[in-house]
Amino acid sequence: MAREPILSAEDTAPPEVAPAIDPQQREEDVALRPKRMEDMVGQREVYERLKIAVDAALIRGEPLGHVLLDGPPGLGKTTFATCIPRALDVSLQIASGATLAAPKDLLPYLTNAEEGSILFIDEIHRLPKAVEEFMYPAMEDFRVDITLGEGVSARTVNMSLRPFTLIGATTRSGMLSAPLRDRFQVREHLEFYSEDELSEIVRRNAAKLRIEIDDASAEKIASCSRGTPRVANNRLRWVRDYATSRADGKITLDVAQTALKMLGIDHMGLDVQDRKYLETILRVFHGGPVGVEAVAHTLNTATDTLTDEVEPFLLRAELVVRSPRGRKLTAAAYHHLGVTPPVDFRSAFAEPIDAEQERLFE
Numbered sequence: 001m002a003r004e005p006i007l008s009a010e011d012t013a014p015p016e017v018a019p020a021i022d023p024q025q026r027e028e029d030v031a032l033r034p035k036r037m038e039d040m041v042g043q044r045e046v047y048e049r050l051k052i053a054v055d056a057a058l059i060r061g062e063p064l065g066h067v068l069l070d071g072p073p074g075l076g077k078t079t080f081a082t083c084i085p086r087a088l089d090v091s092l093q094i095a096s097g098a099t100l101a102a103p104k105d106l107l108p109y110l111t112n113a114e115e116g117s118i119l120f121i122d123e124i125h126r127l128p129k130a131v132e133e134f135m136y137p138a139m140e141d142f143r144v145d146i147t148l149g150e151g152v153s154a155r156t157v158n159m160s161l162r163p164f165t166l167i168g169a170t171t172r173s174g175m176l177s178a179p180l181r182d183r184f185q186v187r188e189h190l191e192f193y194s195e196d197e198l199s200e201i202v203r204r205n206a207a208k209l210r211i212e213i214d215d216a217s218a219e220k221i222a223s224c225s226r227g228t229p230r231v232a233n234n235r236l237r238w239v240r241d242y243a244t245s246r247a248d249g250k251i252t253l254d255v256a257q258t259a260l261k262m263l264g265i266d267h268m269g270l271d272v273q274d275r276k277y278l279e280t281i282l283r284v285f286h287g288g289p290v291g292v293e294a295v296a297h298t299l300n301t302a303t304d305t306l307t308d309e310v311e312p313f314l315l316r317a318e319l320v321v322r323s324p325r326g327r328k329l330t331a332a333a334y335h336h337l338g339v340t341p342p343v344d345f346r347s348a349f350a351e352p353i354d355a356e357q358e359r360l361f362e
């Protein structure tokens, strides 16, 4: 079978990865992002294991094994990926799985990789199959097979690369193929943060943003941050803006509460979109079970937004359960929405998933 040529004259420097965030927020994000792994709050077990792998690589003078980080957005995957090269004192290149459409898009990153350096690919589950397969020999033997020319004149050139480390981040480890997953020597899953950890992050970041905050306010912002540092940072920035323009520049409990209420954030930290999701399942689909695509269509939202950004925390907060028949509200969700569960409501924890389980409730 003729292979697609993957190299042409235009293949030069790595394409720019354009972030879809406004420049001021990006600058602040950089300022708030911990620079060293030691400065990261929480995720202690992941930190310990990565530190051991990094120290061992330094002692042996070898590149770190490839690392896969998975977990919902905003929990620190990129932060780990930017701290690890600092710990190893090597350079870092950043790419996104969504922009690597063909092997030729990945090639410049691989050829530019310095000995022992890090290549971070965010959203690695979005890599097309052809790019993924192109990466296998690069990960395993630090070489790539390049097809030059087309048709009968096509020839394959084997090119060696300098040994490097790939750090992949994904919100959907389930979507990674087994051969790709197996090529990562270190695989870590990031969990949601406790309120104490988020309070600590809020206090530290308030100091970085040079705003005064008391403990009660830091705890309030933390408890409304869905277990996620990125959300905590966003809430803190909003409360800071509110304190600057409507109060005397200090964050007190009263200021924090009023500012969060103005954003429509409730005591569990759910925002308008989260509640719309729950209300849609309740009103339109009678509490479920319902497929996530149907909810997404009704809300006029992308399914990925729901599965990646909205659902992980709602599932963890046990407001929704996922079963083979779809999403279903729990009794806690009914109570949260101020609605009494229907009389025949069975706790979602007892959601029957097959005929045998069904009998348990008869």
Ligand code: ADP
Pocket: 029, 030, 032, 033, 034, 039, 040, 041, 042, 043, 072, 073, 074, 075, 076, 077, 078, 079, 080, 169, 201, 229, 230, 233
């Ligand atoms: P992800 O890549 O998982 O989506 P990021 O690494 O970009 O998440 O984290 C989002 C923001 O949250 C970072 O800019 C950083 O300010 C903050 N953050 C994440 N993890 C931590 C942590 N462990 N300690 C302190 N701040 C953190």
